[in-house]
Amino acid sequence: MRRMRKRVVVWMTFQGGLKIALSAWLALMAVFILTYELPATKTWTYWTMPLSGKVIALDAGHGGLDGGAESREGLVEKNINLGITFYLRDYLQQAGAAVVMTREEDKDLANVNTKGYSRRKSEDLKQRVQYVTQNKSDLFISIHLNSIPSSSLSGAQTFYSLSNLDNSTLATLIQNELKDNLLNTRRIAKTLNSMYLLKNLKMPSALVEVGFLSNPEEARLMADQSYQQKVAASIYQGILRYFSGEKVGMS
Structure with a gap:
């Protein structure tokens, strides 16, 4: 006992x-x-896996031989794009979305045997469109960084094509979140019909230029992981608002 x-x-x-x-x-x-x-988020309903059943395609711009823009300090666009895309992926997955990414490492989607920069670039873009379409994505977001000869411009801007009537709403909601959270731009969402990816995809799509690497102050921000998370969170909030059925001009 x-x-x-x-x-x-x-x-x-x-x-x-x-x-x-x-x-x-x-x-x-x-x-x-x-x-x-x-x-x-603004309402309790957002805590109940609001994106469950949605397939969202994320595109980290450039990759491989195509580095994209570069800052004076040597910060390369393709790397920042991928970092922000990873943060955005995590947010979306935690909200219940199935996320597909056109790339998850430093490479393009062209065939290894394809020679020449322009040929690889053309094939890469076609493969991205095919990959996103084959995965039956409900929404597409491409992440990029801007650069111009002058260092005066800064701030994020979201672009869309007229290939889908919902593109304007999606881009505007994302841009509104970027303006409210980053506090570094007064820009509005803008049409960009020349972008190959945007004009060749049928699902709602937007391209986000998250800032200017040609602006030294903004380039320094882009190197900060906490700022990358803030950018990703802003895009995520815009996506949430879009899937909630919010219309442009409504609170």
């Missing part, structure tokens, strides 16, 4: 230890989520 009591005491002590450890772990995770996870 005495042995049995000892076993019970030991077992209860073990259980108590487990409960304490589990409680501490849950408390730590709660702090982590509140600190690092998705920004607070």
Whole structure:
């Protein structure tokens, strides 16, 4: 009987230890989520996997031999694009979306045997369109960075084509979030019918130029992972608003 009591005491002590450890772990995770996870949303319904059943295609612009724009300090666009896209992917997946990415590493989608920069670029774009279409994506977002000879311009801007009537709404909602959260632009969403990806995709699509690498101050921001997360969170919020059925001009 005495042995049995000892076993019970030991077992209860073990259980108590487990409960304490589990409680501490849950408390730590709660702090982590509140600190690092998705920004607070306006309604409780957003906490119930609002993007469940949606397939969202993300495109980190450039890759491989095509580095895109480059800052004076040597910051390369293709790398920043991919970093922001990864953050956006995480936000979308946590909201229940199935996410497909045109690239997850530093490469293009052209065949390894295709020679010449222009030929590879052309094949790469065609392969991206094919990949996104084959995955039956409900929405497409392409991430890029801007650059011009002057260092005076800065700020994010979202572009869309007229190939889908919903493109304007999607781009405007994303641009509104970028304006409200980044506080560095007064730009509005703008049509861009010459962009190969946008004009050849049938689903709602937008291209986000998240800033100017030609602007030294903005280039420094782009190198900061916390700023990349902020950009991604803004795009994510715009996507949430789009799938909630919000129309442009409505709160």
